[in-house]
Amino acid sequence: MRVSIDTEICQGQGRCFSIAPSIFDFDELGNGVVIGDGTLNEETLSLARLAQSNCPEHAIFIEE
Amino acid sequence: MDTKPPVTDFATDWDHTDPQWVADPYPIWDDLRSRCPVAHTNRYGGGWFPATHEGVSTIAKDTENFTSRTVILGNGRPGEDALPAPIGVAPPITSDPPFHAIARRLLLPAFAPGPINALEPQIRALCQRLLDQLGDHEIVNGGAQYAQYIPPGVIKHMLGFPEDDEDLFREFAHIIVEGVDHPEEQRIEEFAPIEEYFIKQIEDHRENPRDDLTTYLLNVDIAGQKLADEHIFGTMVLTLVAGIDTTWSAIGASLWHLASHPEDLKRLVNEPDLMPVAIEEFLRFYAPVTMARLVKHDMEYLGCPMKQDDWILLGFPAANRDPAVFEDADKFIIDRAENRHVAFGLGIHRCAGSNLARLELRVAIEEFIKRYPRFELADPSAVTWAQGQIRGPRNLPLRILT
Numbered sequence: 437m438r439v440s441i442d443t444e445i446c447q448g449q450g451r452c453f454s455i456a457p458s459i460f461d462f463d464e465l466g467n468g469v470v471i472g473d474g475t476l477n478e479e480t481l482s483l484a485r486l487a488q489s490n491c492p493e494h495a496i497f498i499e500e
Numbered sequence: 501m502d503t504k505p506p507v508t509d510f511a512t513d514w515d516h517t518d519p520q521w522v523a524d525p526y527p528i529w530d531d532l533r534s535r536c537p538v539a540h541t542n543r544y545g546g547g548w549f550p551a552t553h554e555g556v557s558t559i560a561k562d563t564e565n566f567t568s569r570t571v572i573l574g575n576g577r578p579g580e581d582a583l584p585a586p587i588g589v590a591p592p593i594t595s596d597p598p599f600h601a602i603a604r605r606l607l608l609p610a611f612a613p614g615p616i617n618a619l620e621p622q623i624r625a626l627c628q629r630l631l632d633q634l635g636d637h638e639i640v641n642g643g644a645q646y647a648q649y650i651p652p653g654v655i656k657h658m659l660g661f662p663e664d665d666e667d668l669f670r671e672f673a674h675i676i677v678e679g680v681d682h683p684e685e686q687r688i689e690e691f692a693p694i695e696e697y698f699i700k701q702i703e704d705h706r707e708n709p710r711d712d713l714t715t716y717l718l719n720v721d722i723a724g725q726k727l728a729d730e731h732i733f734g735t736m737v738l739t740l741v742a743g744i745d746t747t748w749s750a751i752g753a754s755l756w757h758l759a760s761h762p763e764d765l766k767r768l769v770n771e772p773d774l775m776p777v778a779i780e781e782f783l784r785f786y787a788p789v790t791m792a793r794l795v796k797h798d799m800e801y802l803g804c805p806m807k808q809d810d811w812i813l814l815g816f817p818a819a820n821r822d823p824a825v826f827e828d829a830d831k832f833i834i835d836r837a838e839n840r841h842v843a844f845g846l847g848i849h850r851c852a853g854s855n856l857a858r859l860e861l862r863v864a865i866e867e868f869i870k871r872y873p874r875f876e877l878a879d880p881s882a883v884t885w886a887q888g889q890i891r892g893p894r895n896l897p898l899r900i901l902t
Contacts (some may be wrong), residue, residue: 447850448856450613454776465605466612467856489838490780491563 437476438499439484441468445487452487452496459484468495504543514549516573516790516813522887525619525832538804547811548795548804552841553822555802557724558681559793559812561847566793566799566812567596568849573811576684580896583607590738591731593849600848606720607735607852610713614808616855619654623860626653627867630711634871639878641768642759642868643896647751649743650864654856655736659736660712661701668697673744682761698733713739718841725810740852746789747857749892752780753836757832758869764834769796769873771868778834778860789891791845816842846856846860874901 439459441452448467452460459480460468476484477497488496507518510528521528522898532539532551539549550556561564570577573594586771592603609615615745634640652669656662661669672694682690687701717732727735749844768778793812800806820841823829827838844851851857877883888896 447847448608448854449844449850450855451780453613462613464612464614465608472899486837488719490840492840492842493850 437481439470439474439476439488440497440499442495442497443467445493445494446462449492451490454478455490456483456487460487464473469476501530511536511539512541512707514539514547514813516544516549516824516889517887518692522885522891524744525817525891526821526830528817529821532820533818533822534657538802540804543573545577545809546807546809547573547813548806549813549815549818550802551815551818551822553819553825556814556816557800557818557846560706560791560814560816560842560845560849562599563600563848565799567595567778568594568600569797570594571792573813574687575682576687577794577809581616589605590734592735593738593742594734597848598744602732603735604848604852607723610716611852614804615854616859619856620655620859620863623650623654623863624867626650630856631867631871638673638900639871639898640898640900642755642898643752643893646868647755647864647896648748650860651747652753654793654860655740658713659701659739660705660710660714660766667812669740672697673741677824694737695733697850698736699729701736702729702732709861715776742851743853743856745886745890745892746851747853747860748786749886749890750786750857750861752893753788753891753897754782754865755868755898756896757782757867758878759875759896760880760899761832762874762876764832765832765874768865769869775866776836777836777839779858780839780841781832781836782861782865783840783843783858784826784836785818786892787841787843788874788890789843789845789851790817790891790894791849792889796879801858811888816845872898872900875899876901 448465452468454460459471460470461471463469484498488498507515511532537552538555539551541547550559557583576632592607594598595603627650630646634645652666655670656666675690701714705718707714717727717735720727747876768774790886791814793814795806795808795810797808820843821829844854875898882895882897885896887893
């Protein structure tokens, strides 16, 4: 399972790294970035899903 | 003063400055959503108001068919040649692609979470100072004595403007945002002192560079070229205007909610961990900012015969109440877990100051309820809401309870 951010869609709304700072960080423009390779376990999956369901731009994708 | 006829049907004749809309726009939007869903008006030379999340989202993301040349709806429209197009008067908010990306990219690092989060102690100290000044009075004004002082205090420091000019800032912001109804000639006259003031600040910073946003804008370059003074001026105006009435409104509306919903106030006082989700629900439910666009060319769009230079009133607050996207959209749920609200807009014009706005809102509410864990509206009928595209309570008398 892996989470990713589509950088073409992300506009730096800032929800993902506020909700799930263990999974997401921000770059110098304030856009969201995935920490590491985005691999999720059972525990982090629900957090990633929560971030996904709060992204106004629908920029977060989860491969299960 | 107001000689405009009252609105009888918002579907065919909407006016966002109509007293009914100003006082309580939500039932109007619910009604439009169910029967239009894109409302029309002949006022202001013609315009459209999408009431659904889908309509707002579609237009916000469509920079091919809509221009941001002006984002405040008024009687006049800047002609295509009146401005150094495609820069616009206040880049990047009034810029279209491709220039928009350049103007935005150079501004964003100053508003990214890193530098903004560093302001938290300063903002907290400002809020505490304001609360100290409120003292032990039974009635305090959450708008006029608290919320309205927080954003200018922060922005003034960011831009590196004189300490004593806060009142001027608020006056400027008021002129720009709330004077939408004034005739074009009056608008030009009203803008003159604003321009004069900012040019003076730019000159002062050029002579005495210091560590602030103004100096940053003077030094930054696009492909080896310094920014034109018009660009710097426009971006400073944007920072001031977009940063003041907006956040002031969000803080005021949140206080209004807590004053009129004791159960939510109690939960927030007792469960401070709720603050981050509560802030997002305040932003969804009381989103203060509505934007505008102009139609670029005649076209059939969302089933509407749009004409070039028709206005679009882009109601992010209306999108936030759309039941197609939000469960129990008309209910304020303080611990709402899934909240894809669009208070800061959507697409390439996402509010550049959103990190700062969130921080100010959170700290302002945290400090207020720490000082006053119980309060209520002193006189609900005395509360007045701002007219125009920024909605929030201006007069907000609160009774402090012991």
